[in-house]
Amino acid sequence: MSAFRPEIEVLRNNGITGIALQRINDPTVIPLWFGEGDRVTPGFIREAAKQALDDGLTFYNHTRGRIELRSAIKRYLDQLYGLDLNPDRVSVPGSTMLGITIAAQMCLNKGDHSIIVSPNWPNIESTFQVTGAQVCFVRQRQEGGEWQLELSDLYAAVQPNTRAIFINTPCNPTGWVMTPDEQREVLEFCRRRQIVLIADEVYHRTVYDAPVAPSFLSHATDDDPVVVVNGFSKAWAMTGWRIGWVVAPARMEEQWAVMSECFNTGATTFAQLGALAAIEQGEATVKQLTQQYAKGRDIVMEMLGQHPRLEILRPQGAFYAFPRLRGVRSSMQFAQQVLDEENVGLAPGYTFGPGNEEHFRLCFAQSHERLREALRRVLACMDRLPDSAFTE
Ligand SMILES: Cc1ncc(COP(=O)(O)O)c(C=O)c1O
Structure with missing residues (x-):
C-alpha cells in the first residue's frame, strides 16, 4: 500500500x-x-521587470496580486469588452494554469462529476483528476469545415453530480472559437444548475477575424458561478514568466486570497511589474x-x-x-x-x-x-x- x-x-x-x-x-x-x-x-517588458529588481521589489505582495496590476487588468478588460468590472473579482495567480488549478480545487470534490470540452490541452485533465473528481469529455465535432461544439452534446453529458464544466475558447488544440450566443446559453445553463464554469480565455487575443475573441465576461454577473482564467503567456510572449489573471465571483474574493496563500502567495513580484508594462503598453x-x-x-x-x-x-x-x-x-x-x-x-x-x-x-x-x-x-x-x- x-x-x-x-x-x-x-x-x-x-x-x-x-x-x-x-x-x-x-x-x-x-x-x-x-x-x-x-x-x-519584448524589451520594454523585460526592462520593467529589471527595473523592479533594481528598485528592490523583492518582497511579498498582496496575495491576490499587486493593486496597480489588478487595476490595470480591470481597465484592460473594461476597454476590450465594454465593461465596468468589479475590481474585487480580479486576482493574479502565478500562471494561467495555477488559476485553473485553484478554480478546480474550489469546486470539485472526490467523486464529483466534471466535464471538459475536448479536444483539450492535457494539463486540464490532470488538474481535475488530482481533485478525485470523475472527468468526462465532450468532443467538438468537425462540421462545415470547422470545429464546433454541439451544445446538446454538452447538456446530455451533465449528471446530477456535475460540479464543473471546463471550456477553452479559442481552443487549444482545435482553434475553435465559441460565439457570444453560445456563451450566453451555456452560462445561463450553469447559472440554473449551479455548475461552476471554468472558462479558459488565454488565447483571447489570438483570433484572426476580430481584434479579440468573444468572452464569457460579457455575460457574467458579479456572482455567477464562473471563473474566467487568462494570462500573459500567449498574447505578450511571456510563457516563462508564469503569471496569469482570473476574474472570479466577487463573493469569493477572500477565499481566492486564501487559496493563493496555499499555493504560492501570489505571482512573483518583479514578474508582476513586467506584466504591468505588458498590459499597459503592449497593444x-x-x-x-x-x-x-x-x-x-x-x-x-x-x-x-x-x-x-x-x-x-x-x-x-x-x-x-x-x-x-x-x-x-x-x-x-x-x-x-x-x-x-x-x-x-x-x-x-x-x-x-x-x-x-x-x-x-x-x-x-x-x-x-x-x-x-x-x-x-x-x-x-x-x-x-x-x-x-x-x-x-
Ligand atoms: C488552453 C491553455 N490554458 C492554459 C495554458 C497555460 O498558460 P500559462 O503558461 O500561463 O500557465 C495553456 C498553455 O499552453 C493553454 O494552452
Whole structure:
C-alpha cells in the first residue's frame, strides 16, 4: 500500500511532456510541441521587470496580486469588452494554469462529476483528476469545415453530480472559437444548475477575424458561478514568466486570497511589474504577434492542406494546427519518428482527450522560415512511413 493518494500515484507524463522532455532545450530540434514561439519577450517588458529588481521589489505582495496590476487588468478588460468590472473579482495567480488549478480545487470534490470540452490541452485533465473528481469529455465535432461544439452534446453529458464544466475558447488544440450566443446559453445553463464554469480565455487575443475573441465576461454577473482564467503567456510572449489573471465571483474574493496563500502567495513580484508594462503598453506587441501567427497559419494550410493523407481544418483562433493523419496506428510513434529522424517536435494527438489517436498538434508560432523548414521535414517523414504504420 502506498503512503500517497491514489489520485497522485496514477499520474503520468502526458504525451506532450512525454516526448518533449527527451530533447527539451536541444538546439538541433525545431520545437513545435509547446504553445510558444521563438521570439523572446519584448524589451520594454523585460526592462520593467529589471527595473523592479533594481528598485528592490523583492518582497511579498498582496496575495491576490499587486493593486496597480489588478487595476490595470480591470481597465484592460473594461476597454476590450465594454465593461465596468468589479475590481474585487480580479486576482493574479502565478500562471494561467495555477488559476485553473485553484478554480478546480474550489469546486470539485472526490467523486464529483466534471466535464471538459475536448479536444483539450492535457494539463486540464490532470488538474481535475488530482481533485478525485470523475472527468468526462465532450468532443467538438468537425462540421462545415470547422470545429464546433454541439451544445446538446454538452447538456446530455451533465449528471446530477456535475460540479464543473471546463471550456477553452479559442481552443487549444482545435482553434475553435465559441460565439457570444453560445456563451450566453451555456452560462445561463450553469447559472440554473449551479455548475461552476471554468472558462479558459488565454488565447483571447489570438483570433484572426476580430481584434479579440468573444468572452464569457460579457455575460457574467458579479456572482455567477464562473471563473474566467487568462494570462500573459500567449498574447505578450511571456510563457516563462508564469503569471496569469482570473476574474472570479466577487463573493469569493477572500477565499481566492486564501487559496493563493496555499499555493504560492501570489505571482512573483518583479514578474508582476513586467506584466504591468505588458498590459499597459503592449497593444502593438499583441497586434504584431497576432499578424505573425496569422501568416504562420497560412503557411501551415498551404503546406499541409493538400496532402492526400491529411485532414486539416483552418483554425479560427489560437496558434495550433491539429491535423488528422488518416489511418495512422499510433500518434506517439509518429511524433517519436519525426523527432528521431527529422529533429522536429510534435505533440501526439492521443494526449488531447479520447478520439484523437490519428491526430497530431503543431504550434505555428515559430518564425516563418523555421516553420517552413519544420513542415518540410514533417512531410518528408510522413511520406516515408511504411504501409504498416497505417490501419488501411
Ligand atoms: C488552453 C491553455 N490554458 C492554459 C495554458 C497555460 O498558460 P500559462 O503558461 O500561463 O500557465 C495553456 C498553455 O499552453 C493553454 O494552452
